[in-house]
Amino acid sequence: MDEGAEHVNRVEGETAAHTVVQARDVRGGLHLHQPDRVASAIVPHQLRGGIGHFVNRSRELARLDALLADDAARPRTSRVAAIIGTGGVGKTSLALHWAHAAQGRFPGGELYANLCGYAADSPAPPEQVLGHFLEDLGIPTAQVPAARERRETLFRSLVADRRMLVFLDNAAHSAQVRPLLPGTSASLVLVTSRDDLTGLVTQSDAVRIRVPMFPADDAVTLLRITTADERTGDPGADLRELARMCGGLPLAIRIAAERAAGRPAIPLRELIDELRDESARWTVLTADPGEGRPGEGNEEGTDAMRSVFEWSYRALPESAARLFRLLGLHPGGEFGLPAAASLVGREPASVQPQMEVLTRAHLLQQRPGGRYEFHELVRAYATELVRREENEDDRTAARRRCVAWYLHTADAAQRAISPYDRWPLDDHVPAPAPTLAFDDYESAFRWYRAESANLVSATRSAADAGFFGIAWRLAVVLRAIYMHQNAFDEWRTTARIAVDAARASGEERGESEALESLGKAAFQGLRLEEAEECHRGALAVRRRIGDTRGVAVSTNALGLLALRRRRFGAAELRFTEAAQMFAALGERRWTALMRTNLAETLCEVGRADEARGLVEQVLADFRELDDHFGVGNALWLLSRARRESGETEAAGRAVAEALALAVTADNQLWRGHWLAEAARVQLAGGRPADALRLARESAAVQHRLGDTAREAVALDLAGVACRALGRLDEAADLLRGAVAANRETDARWQLANALVNLADVLGRLGAGESARAAREEAAHGLEQFDDPRAVALAQRVAAQLGAS
Numbered sequence: 001m002d003e004g005a006e007h008v009n010r011v012e013g014e015t016a017a018h019t020v021v022q023a024r025d026v027r028g029g030l031h032l033h034q035p036d037r038v039a040s041a042i043v044p045h046q047l048r049g050g051i052g053h054f055v056n057r058s059r060e061l062a063r064l065d066a067l068l069a070d071d072a073a074r075p076r077t078s079r080v081a082a083i084i085g086t087g088g089v090g091k092t093s094l095a096l097h098w099a100h101a102a103q104g105r106f107p108g109g110e111l112y113a114n115l116c117g118y119a120a121d122s123p124a125p126p127e128q129v130l131g132h133f134l135e136d137l138g139i140p141t142a143q144v145p146a147a148r149e150r151r152e153t154l155f156r157s158l159v160a161d162r163r164m165l166v167f168l169d170n171a172a173h174s175a176q177v178r179p180l181l182p183g184t185s186a187s188l189v190l191v192t193s194r195d196d197l198t199g200l201v202t203q204s205d206a207v208r209i210r211v212p213m214f215p216a217d218d219a220v221t222l223l224r225i226t227t228a229d230e231r232t233g234d235p236g237a238d239l240r241e242l243a244r245m246c247g248g249l250p251l252a253i254r255i256a257a258e259r260a261a262g263r264p265a266i267p268l269r270e271l272i273d274e275l276r277d278e279s280a281r282w283t284v285l286t287a288d289p290g291e292g293r294p295g296e297g298n299e300e301g302t303d304a305m306r307s308v309f310e311w312s313y314r315a316l317p318e319s320a321a322r323l324f325r326l327l328g329l330h331p332g333g334e335f336g337l338p339a340a341a342s343l344v345g346r347e348p349a350s351v352q353p354q355m356e357v358l359t360r361a362h363l364l365q366q367r368p369g370g371r372y373e374f375h376e377l378v379r380a381y382a383t384e385l386v387r388r389e390e391n392e393d394d395r396t397a398a399r400r401r402c403v404a405w406y407l408h409t410a411d412a413a414q415r416a417i418s419p420y421d422r423w424p425l426d427d428h429v430p431a432p433a434p435t436l437a438f439d440d441y442e443s444a445f446r447w448y449r450a451e452s453a454n455l456v457s458a459t460r461s462a463a464d465a466g467f468f469g470i471a472w473r474l475a476v477v478l479r480a481i482y483m484h485q486n487a488f489d490e491w492r493t494t495a496r497i498a499v500d501a502a503r504a505s506g507e508e509r510g511e512s513e514a515l516e517s518l519g520k521a522a523f524q525g526l527r528l529e530e531a532e533e534c535h536r537g538a539l540a541v542r543r544r545i546g547d548t549r550g551v552a553v554s555t556n557a558l559g560l561l562a563l564r565r566r567r568f569g570a571a572e573l574r575f576t577e578a579a580q581m582f583a584a585l586g587e588r589r590w591t592a593l594m595r596t597n598l599a600e601t602l603c604e605v606g607r608a609d610e611a612r613g614l615v616e617q618v619l620a621d622f623r624e625l626d627d628h629f630g631v632g633n634a635l636w637l638l639s640r641a642r643r644e645s646g647e648t649e650a651a652g653r654a655v656a657e658a659l660a661l662a663v664t665a666d667n668q669l670w671r672g673h674w675l676a677e678a679a680r681v682q683l684a685g686g687r688p689a690d691a692l693r694l695a696r697e698s699a700a701v702q703h704r705l706g707d708t709a710r711e712a713v714a715l716d717l718a719g720v721a722c723r724a725l726g727r728l729d730e731a732a733d734l735l736r737g738a739v740a741a742n743r744e745t746d747a748r749w750q751l752a753n754a755l756v757n758l759a760d761v762l763g764r765l766g767a768g769e770s771a772r773a774a775r776e777e778a779a780h781g782l783e784q785f786d787d788p789r790a791v792a793l794a795q796r797v798a799a800q801l802g803a804s
Contacts, residue, residue, distance in 0.1 A: 006113045010308040014782035029114050031351070032119070032642045036179075042109075042137055042138040043107075043108060044111055046136070047099055047103065047112060047224050047523065050097050052099045052226075052255075053222060055213075055214070055218050055222045056214075056218045057097075057701060060094055060211060061098055063081075063096045064743065065098075071347070078185060078204060078205075079188045080184045080200055080204055080206035080599045081188070082197040082205065083097075083207065083209045084194065084210055085194070085210060087194055087305075089211050089249055089250065090214075091193075092169055093250060095169070095190045095192055096167075099165055100793050103165070103598045106161070106163050106165040107163055108187070109162075110143070110165040110167060111127045111164065112169065113132065113133070113173065114169045114373075115169060115170050115171045115176055117172030117194070117195070117524075118194060118376045119379070124487065125451070126176055126178075127148035127151055127489055128182055128489050130152060131144045131151060132609040134154060134158070139154070140705060143486065143707065145486040146486070152179050153737065154706075158180070159187055160186070162186060163187060164182070164188075165189075166554075167188055167189075168190065168374065169192050170194070171191050171193040172195065173193075173197070174197050175199065177191050177665075181204060205411035214248040214253070215248070216244070219240075219246065219253055220236065221240045222257070223239050223257050226257035230260075231264050234268045235268070235269075240270055241562040245272065245275055246305075251362075254362050255309070255361065256275070256311070259315060262361075272374045275307060275311045278307050279304075294767075306381070306604070312362075312363065313385070316361065325382060325385045326344055327340060328379065329343060329395060329398050330343060331402070331454060331458045332453055332458075333376065333379055334373040334453075334454070335372055336450065337355060338434075338436055339402065339406070340357050342401050342402045342404075344398070347434065348434075363378055363731040371450065396465070397468075403465075403470050403471075404430070404431070405435055406451070406458040407427055408429075408432065408435040410437055410448075410477045411425040411477050412483055413445075413481065414477055414478070416438040416440060417445055417448065417580070418480040420627070421479075422477075423477055425473060426473075428473070455474070459494045460469050460493075460497055463501045469505055469507035471497055471777030472498040472499075472502040472505070472510040472514050473510070474494070474498075475494035475498035475517060478491070478493070483524065488524070488525050491517070492522075494515060494517075495514060501514075507576055508544065508545050509547065509550075511538075512537075512545070512550055513538075513540035513553075515534045515537045519557060519802060520533045526745075528565070532561050538550070538557075539554035539555065542716070546637075552582050553578075555577050555578040555581070556574065556575065556594060559571045559574030559578060560597065563600070566785050566787050568605045568787050571601045572602070572605075575594050576594075577599060588621060589621075589627065592618045592622055592625070594635060595615075595617070596630070596633060599618065603641055603644060604789070605788065606644075606789065607789065608644035609635070609645055611641040612638065612641035615634050615637050615638045619635065619638060627660055628665060631658075632658045632670055632749065635655065635658035635674075636658050636673070636674050636677050639658070639681060640680075643677075648681060648684050648764060649685075651681045652678075655674055655677045655681055659675065669707070672702045672710060673698075673708065673710055675697050675698035676694075676695065678688040679692075679694035679695040679717045679718075680697060680717065683721060683724070688722075688724035688725050689725060691717065691720075692718055692721035695715075698714035699714035709742075709746050712742045712745065715737045715738035715754075716734075716757060719732075719733075719734035719738060719757060719761070722734060732765065735754055735757050738757075739754045740749075742754055748784065751778075751795070755774045755781070756796075756797060759778065768804065772804055779801065782794040782797065
């Protein structure tokens with residue numbers, strides 16, 4: 001078996017051995033002892049709290065109840081309820097009320113996503129929602145696949161045997177929903193939308209449940225019960241009149257009821273007269289019916305909603321009213337108290353009372369974890385208000401404070417999450433007071449996870465507002481977080497915004513940083529041509545502006561691209577050049593990283609003795625720097641160099657120390673990778689049974705992590721160990737798994753090696769035609785490589801084909 005350079009799916013910011021992993025479906029046909037997937041133990045419970053004083057909707061609830069008994073009738077299709085209706089009619093309230101009542105029927109848990117179909121910014125992309133679902137089901141963030149199709153298949157695999165409730169709120173259209181559907185009827189999907197979702201009904205057999213506006217009796221009942229604690233004795237005629245003026249829309253009714261409950265001493269007739277006056281005023285304000293209407297469909301209901309919003313808003317204290325207006329400038333629909341406070345430039349504690357006022361008035365909805373959310377119609381209204389009542393300078397200042405807050409808080413998060421890879425933020429953008437600080441990784445990551453969508457929106461909002469320096473800096477600050485989380489969607493989006501923003505501002509330093517970020521995202525997503533174009537672009541800019549450190553970083557990036565493509569001569573030159581530049585700059589850690597990359601390149605071309613001497617020097621540097629990953633990675637590479645030099649026992653000591661570090665750090669990613677080297681050491685020492693045990697363990701860890709590329713390496717090793725033990729049928733199964741996984745990740749060098757090993761086993765089993773087919777495929781794949789190791793393997797395969 002060839003060593004098989006493991007240069008697939010790398011984080012290429014530092015070292016070739018820093019992995020990015022790709023999750024995949026459960027592979028069948030293999031006889032590995034594998035621990036249960038992490039996801040199997042996680043039961044998410046994500047239903048939001050139901051709304052109080054729920055009224056009627058008996059017909060719609062009965063239709064939802066009927067779906068509970070429908071799974072046996074169509075086991076191979078999803079059960080979907082498409083709950084549709086105009087904005088503010090209570091679709092989400094209906095779905096939540098039913099879901100909480102039916103919660104016990106779904107032991108697999110509940111997933112919730114707001115698809116933001118009618119938000120001011122773009123609807124949530126299905127791939128982003130799938131990524132969050134996979135994380136919620138236990139797939140580590142860094143192991144979520146990049147491609148949407150692979151996210152879909154993995155999601156369906158994870159929920160296939162579960163009885164789950166999937167709640168997709170505020171869908172824009174059927175195409176946004178379809179990738180999020182499970183593949184069987186074990187789970188049930190609730191979708192709410194203003195759209196008719198005809199595609200779901202016709203293509204996915206969804207049951208359409210149309211939610212009408214409240215009839216008069218139900219509207220009066222809702223008004224009466226929601227004001228009962230504060231008001232009694234309101235005439236029925238007045239309640240009916242107020243309900244009529246709310247257009248039969250529960251959202252408007254609840255807001256009006258809160259307004260009435262807040263003024264219990266005032267006769268309801270006076271409040272109705274106020275609302276009637278507001279309605280007349282609103283009709284004048286919106287003489288152009290096409291201008292910025294927050295609802296869709298029912299025009300009378302829309303006008304009623306607007307009037308109720310205005311009526312409620314004008315009753316707010318001025319401090320709460322201004323906060324409400326400015327919240328219309330927030331780049332996302334959900335936010336925390338500190339972000340809200342940044343818009344008004346005050347301490348969060350001083351803003352908290354105003355947030356409570358807005359929540360009581362039903363103009364904001366409070367969510368768990370100290371979060372707040374607008375109904376999309378209320379958000380549209382706030383956005384109109386801020387344009388109408390705040391001058392341009394004040395709007396600009398508020399928006400700038402908000403995106404600057406996101407910039408500096410993201411900087412604090414990157415320092416806690418990824419201190420070695422963080423980008424040092426300059427003082428170009430003054431920090432608004434106060435920003436958040438994080439004591440540890442966990443608190444920083446929780447903030448990042450909660451704000452991930454808003455960080456993308458803030459980057460876009462900054463660029464749209466002309467704050468180009470903030471936009472590109474925010475994207476570059478986020479790079480250190482994204483590169484360790486496989487956050488491909490957000491990473492690509494923010495990096496592209498950053499490139500355009502930096503160019504628009506004429507900041508060449510920003511352009512080079514943004515190009516580097518985009519290049520890293522492309523490399524990590526295996527789009528190598530795009531990665532090379534970006535890194536060459538960054539290198540050209542950095543040379544032009546005299547950024548020596550940046551030139552070194554770009555040189556390393558191009559070296560890693562060459563290593564990935566097995567262009568070892570070019571890689572060696574790049575790493576040597578980068579190491580010299582970093583050494584001249586006094587960057588000890590980066591110099592050590594470059595020498596590690598160089599040592600791995602030397603191993604690939606058969607110069608193990610040189611590599612060993614280099615790694616021994618690097619190892620001492622990492623020990624003094626107390627860089628545990630650097631130490632472990634150097635030990636792994638030292639084991640390889642010693643093994644290839646024939647020093648098997650010394651190699652075993654090195655990899656054993658590396659594995660001890662992985663155990664101490666409780667880092668399964670390191671452990672899975674270094675177990676494969678331990679298996680190779682056992683094979684080299686003539687102990688195939690021990691090698692098989694270690695290779696199986698490595699494969700199980702990688703399978704659990706979802707790292708397809710390294711799982712393939714471990715399967716290949718296990719197959720070779722079985723071959724050495726004479727267990728040929730088992731070897732063939734394992735090697736077929738390695739071949740399949742390498743095809744999936746487009747790992748062509750590893751695929752050729754696995755095919756050669758499989759062909760050898762098939763030949764011993766007497767399957768000559770299958771063996772020849774495997775060798776022919778390997779020979780074809782090897783044609784693209786011209787390094788000595790590949791040439792030697794190609795010659796060997798050609799000789800075998802000639803002899804068969």
